[in-house]
Amino acid sequence: MAIxxxxxxxxxxxxxxxxxxxxxxxxxxxxxxxxxxxxxxxPPYCLRPTELYRWLMISSGGLxxxxxxxxxxxLISRLPDPDDAxxxxxxxxxxxxxxxxxxxxxxxxxxxxxLAALTADEQATLESLLRKLALSDLNPEVGTQS
Numbered sequence: 001m002a003i004x005x006x007x008x009x010x011x012x013x014x015x016x017x018x019x020x021x022x023x024x025x026x027x028x029x030x031x032x033x034x035x036x037x038x039x040x041x042x043p044p045y046c047l048r049p050t051e052l053y054r055w056l057m058i059s060s061g062g063l064x065x066x067x068x069x070x071x072x073x074x075l076i077s078r079l080p081d082p083d084d085a086x087x088x089x090x091x092x093x094x095x096x097x098x099x100x101x102x103x104x105x106x107x108x109x110x111x112x113x114x115l116a117a118l119t120a121d122e123q124a125t126l127e128s129l130l131r132k133l134a135l136s137d138l139n140p141e142v143g144t145q146s
Contacts, residue, residue: 015060017110027099027103030099031069031075033056034066034067035092035099036100036104037055037074037093038090038096038100038111039097039101045091046089046090046091047089048088049064049087049088049090051116052090067090073091074089074096075092075095075096077090078091082109086087089129
């Protein structure tokens, strides 16, 4: 209980300052996830919507709303897919790539400041333990039903 309680408290405590960083750039964390995913995909920073919502683990409807806001802000564009006339591609604009980079750098500076409370060895241990927990069976009822 103490471990999960602390994990929850840390998450809830860090959410507002992280959201404030993204708000400075006119986006929220969900929109940042979209443009950061496009940026990580590499040049030409372009993915199909189905690839995006699978990578982000959100519904197609949730992605559609984010894409509409990002397109209106000029951070992405939607283009016809040359391989499939029924589909569109989502591409990060140069303005979107620049904003992604600036927001990412500021977010990483904040997160580094938070993690400075731990030594490099402690950070590595914590990361390893959290990965182990994340990859474990988090729902004890899964697999017990016949």
